[in-house]
Amino acid sequence: MTSSPSGRPLRADAVRNRAKVLAAAEEVFAVRGTSASTEEVARKAGVGIGTVFRHFPTKESLLEAVLVALLERLAAEAEGLRTADDAGAAFFGFFRRVVAQAAAKQAVTEALAEAGVEMSADARAATGRAGPDLRAALGALLERAQEAGAVRADVGPAEVMALLAGMSYAAARAGAHEDVLRFAFDGLRPRP
Amino acid sequence: MTSSPSGRPLRADAVRNRAKVLAAAEEVFAVRGTSASTEEVARKAGVGIGTVFRHFPTKESLLEAVLVALLERLAAEAEGLRTADDAGAAFFGFFRRVVAQAAAKQAVTEALAEAGVEMSADARAATGRAGPDLRAALGALLERAQEAGAVRADVGPAEVMALLAGMSYAAARAGAHEDVLRFAFDGLRPRP
Amino acid sequence: MTSSPSGRPLRADAVRNRAKVLAAAEEVFAVRGTSASTEEVARKAGVGIGTVFRHFPTKESLLEAVLVALLERLAAEAEGLRTADDAGAAFFGFFRRVVAQAAAKQAVTEALAEAGVEMSADARAATGRAGPDLRAALGALLERAQEAGAVRADVGPAEVMALLAGMSYAAARAGAHEDVLRFAFDGLRPRP
Amino acid sequence: MTSSPSGRPLRADAVRNRAKVLAAAEEVFAVRGTSASTEEVARKAGVGIGTVFRHFPTKESLLEAVLVALLERLAAEAEGLRTADDAGAAFFGFFRRVVAQAAAKQAVTEALAEAGVEMSADARAATGRAGPDLRAALGALLERAQEAGAVRADVGPAEVMALLAGMSYAAARAGAHEDVLRFAFDGLRPRP
């Protein structure tokens, strides 16, 4: 899972440092935006600037890694809800939690957008399996919720992803909260 | 309205230059993102870099001016719909057109987010009257649509602004279109 | 002659600064080798680092400009000797002076090598007309010296350029002087 | 002869590694120039970067070792020709072969220049016995060639070394070959 570009497994301390750098990057980019300097990431991680570049040879690759990590976390969370008792609650709850995270971490929104339906070839390459994984897991939640009658039948996973990205953006930037989600959710429910 | 930083009215050619710079900035930032260089804006406008900084003393002030211009345009459009015959069509049509614009110009999304409900003091100072103007005009459209029974009564202008920003973002980044708006609009309609 | 990339003539002060930078670069690279830093050149020239990069957008382009300047100077010198009375003295004297210069400035040798007979397409593009100009001027000197019987008839300009480059290198690095040129010159004279 | 920096004799595998590193350095520096990274040498040698620095504690010491190895090889070759039948052919043949090698490996030229007549104290310390050895062996070839009447009597070993370095440079950089050597050799032959 965590292996060097040469294919060999990383040394234990290298793994630790890689994780420290990634965590620091996530936080710094969330707070300061993606234009924050790599040097600040290094400082926050408590490592030398050279260490950051050993693990992520360009700033872009570091940004990508942050996105991938976020997507993987979300996909895992969705995956865990696949067998929940109440399919509707699982679906809407997941949606709600993603948006809440986005309100705290701007990067989440960008990650969602990148993972979105019609990705560019570049973005697809960048996020690797993480984007498709999330879409698949979300698709499964959606399907079960539809079967349970909690979500209308004429919605597709692509539309849900787009709504998710949009609501996350709104939460992060325009200060939207529960109030706004109410309407979005009503739009997804079967018309009475 | 168009006056130099020193407060004096601008000479005719200075007014023309200011407009040229603004138009160029709008295009350059739309295409290249806000990290495009001021120099590129000057080149596109066909003026010297010094001229750009004479009219907009910092890059940030130039970005703000672009936002304000966009907001003013949207507010004017909304204003023009205030007396439309079909209040529901006016409201949803305006929403749709804003999102369509956003799909083409990323800056629109950012402008909407900045104009959003609970703006920071900084942003408020930056966008001046443009944000409130848009919110007021949109509020009027909303109210009339609600009176006409086209939009549910428990929505406020703040929520609409947030939805607008979110859907614009989704359109610009995640490739969402009409398909997604369908659900958002259904969420805003009165429950049958 | 000295014009900006955009084709317009440079402002007077810009011309002065360009010359200062070029002179500084010549000296710094001569003393410290081509791996000397661009910052040192800026310091020596008494300008900011940004100024160096405004005139020469990459370090490579600065190195090229130094080479070109050297080649142009040599070509001009050779050109001036075209009508000298004693064609043999003109030829050998020029050769000698070039080697003496090379002993002081390492860059001269590199310039000669770049200007040499079978240049790569890259180098040709880099040195522009400067290399061919020098070869042409040197060729003229050679021809007249051959007609005057001072140089053997079976030497071509390409061989002379190669000898020139080689002797310059020897002078600069291995400390060769007049003693060594004696033999090289004897090799170029008609066999008695 | 091959001992670690600490003076102790090396283990057999350490000797092998030292040789691997040296061979890799020779090739890498020949192809990429002396600014190639130490890391690339390590990669080519198939060892870790730490191993390179264990054997050659600075990059400069590695470069020196490459030079010394080249000089030793040339000195050995010259040594082997000391008793050749045709002293003139031996001398000129050796000269020719050195130049041919230099055309392929830039480092040869630098090695020759370093080994040249009036070395700096630094360079002398660096190349150790290798420079003097080559000069001595070349001097012997020269002397015998002079006794045989193949080379003029007024040339000294210092001048020959300088010519050798210069012609090697010309061969490596300016693409000179046999054509140019003809004239250099004629310059060394007795005037008829």
Added chain:
DNA sequence: TATGAATGAGGTTTCATTCAT
């Protein structure tokens, strides 16, 4: 007023060297 050359802080990236494993 308009121009664009000059400035220099700051960003990304490389690499010789050190040191824990």
Added chain:
DNA sequence: AATGAATGAAACCTCATTCAT
């Protein structure tokens, strides 16, 4: 002894901003 991750100084280059022309 060998490894390769960590280090950080220093390189190249960009760009918002200032200022002489």
